[in-house]
Amino acid sequence: MSQHRHEKAKHIDTHASKGLRNNLRILGVVYTVLFVITMYNLIISQAIFWQVVLAILLGFTAGLVSSRMYKISWNKDESKVIGRIDIYGIVVLVLFIVFELNRTHIAELFASGDSIGSIGLLLVTSALFGRIVGTAKRILQVLREEKIIS
Numbered sequence: 001m002s003q004h005r006h007e008k009a010k011h012i013d014t015h016a017s018k019g020l021r022n023n024l025r026i027l028g029v030v031y032t033v034l035f036v037i038t039m040y041n042l043i044i045s046q047a048i049f050w051q052v053v054l055a056i057l058l059g060f061t062a063g064l065v066s067s068r069m070y071k072i073s074w075n076k077d078e079s080k081v082i083g084r085i086d087i088y089g090i091v092v093l094v095l096f097i098v099f100e101l102n103r104t105h106i107a108e109l110f111a112s113g114d115s116i117g118s119i120g121l122l123l124v125t126s127a128l129f130g131r132i133v134g135t136a137k138r139i140l141q142v143l144r145e146e147k148i149i150s
Contacts, residue, residue: 005027008140012088016139017080020072031128038118039124050123051123058106059123063130066096072138074146081142083135100124102147 020125042052069092070083085093099106107119143149 003112008136009049011143012136012139015079015081015148017075017078019084020070020081020083020097020135023083024132027128027135031125031132034121034128036126038121041118041121045115046113047111047115047118047122051115051119054110055119055124056126057105059126060130062123063097063127063132064087064098064134066092066099067131067134067138068125069093069096070135070138072135072142074142081139083150096127099127 012024020099030136031035070091071086071089071120072083075082078147103120104116106123107116111119140149
């Protein structure tokens, strides 16, 4: 891990609430397992390069959008970044669930045969990665706004 990324991770560990930290850790573990499974499936499937790239872009974008389900803000009493779901977050959560439930149908739009399952799994894995990245970026943005980091 680069020094810069290590510093960002340290800021998140120091200044994010326990709930947000645990959420990111759990998502990270699940993502790591899914990544290994997805890579294996892609290797043995007939997935075409452009299908893989498109699935990564669609999944990552869905994950970035789904990271908005938590309203992330600074809690002065706790001196921590906290996350909570508001009505907007509930709408985003429902849309993300719809995306996840329909990933096979989405994969069928641009893949066929043996690669549909692998592309569907890649959509989920990419979405999870997008959610992790989006949440971490939003935590760091709040820390910058509070002038805790530069």
